[in-house]
Amino acid sequence: MLFFSFFKSLVGKDVVIELKNDLSICGTLHSVDQYLNMKLTDITVSDPERFPHMVSVKNCFIRGSVVRYVQLPSDQVDTQLLADSCRKELADSKAKQ
Amino acid sequence: MDLPDPYLPGAISLFEQLDKKLLVVLRDGRKLIGFLRSIDQFANLILEDVVERTFVEKYFCETGQGFMLIRGENVELAGEIDDSIPTGLTQVSPEEFRRIEDEYLAKNPPKFLKRQAEKTEEHEA
Secondary structure (H helix, E strand, O other): OHHHHHHHHOOOOEEEEEEOOOOEEEEEEEEEOOOOOEEEEEEEEOOOOOOHHHOOEEEEEEOHHHEEEEEOOHHHOOHHHHHHHHHHHHHHHHHHO | OOOOOOOOOHHHHHHHHOOOEEEEEEOOOOEEEEEEEEEOOOOOEEEEEEEEEEEEOOEEEEEEEEEEEEOHHHEEEEEEEOOOOOOOOEEOOHHHHHHHHHHHHHHOOOHHHHHHHHHHHHHHO
C-alpha cells in the first residue's frame, strides 16, 4: 500500500504518465486508487501529431495496467521519507510473520 | 494533502463522467466514442451511441457500433471529450476514408511490408 499512499500524497501535482503504447500525457493528478489507476485533469499530449484523438480530451482516466512510467516532480518527493517508510513496512510485515 | 471532496479514487472517479461524451482507447489501439451510462470498480464500461473513430493523417471516419459493454481489462484510457477544442481534423465518409487510407499506405507502406519487399529485392539481385 506504500505506493498507493505515496501517489495519494501527489494528488494535485503535475505529473507525466507514459503509457505502454508510447503515449505520454502531462497533467494534474486528480485521483488514484489501489491498482494505481489514475485520473488526470487539464492534460496535454507530448506528440499530438501521432495521437490526434487526444487533442479534444481535457481530462482522462488511465488504467493502471497500461502505465509504463510516471514522471514525478522531484521537488515534491521526499526520498528520505520514502526510504524510511519502505523499511518500516518491511519491518511491520516481518513482525506479523 | 488536498483531496477533492468527495474523493472518488481511480476507476470510481469515472462517476463524474457519467452521461458525458467519452473517448475510450482500447488496448488494441481502437478509439471508441460514446455516452457513458454505467461503470464499476474494474472499469467495465457501458457506452451508448458508440462510434469507432479511425484516423489517417488529418482525416477521420466514424462507424456506428450501437450500445456496448467494454470489459475493463481492454480499456487503456477513457477521456472526456470537449467538442469546443479545435482539432484541425476533417471528418470524411467511409468510402472517401478508404481512398485516403489506400493512398497513404501506398506512400508509407507498413514497416513489415517494407522489410519483405527489401528481402525479395535482395533475393532477385
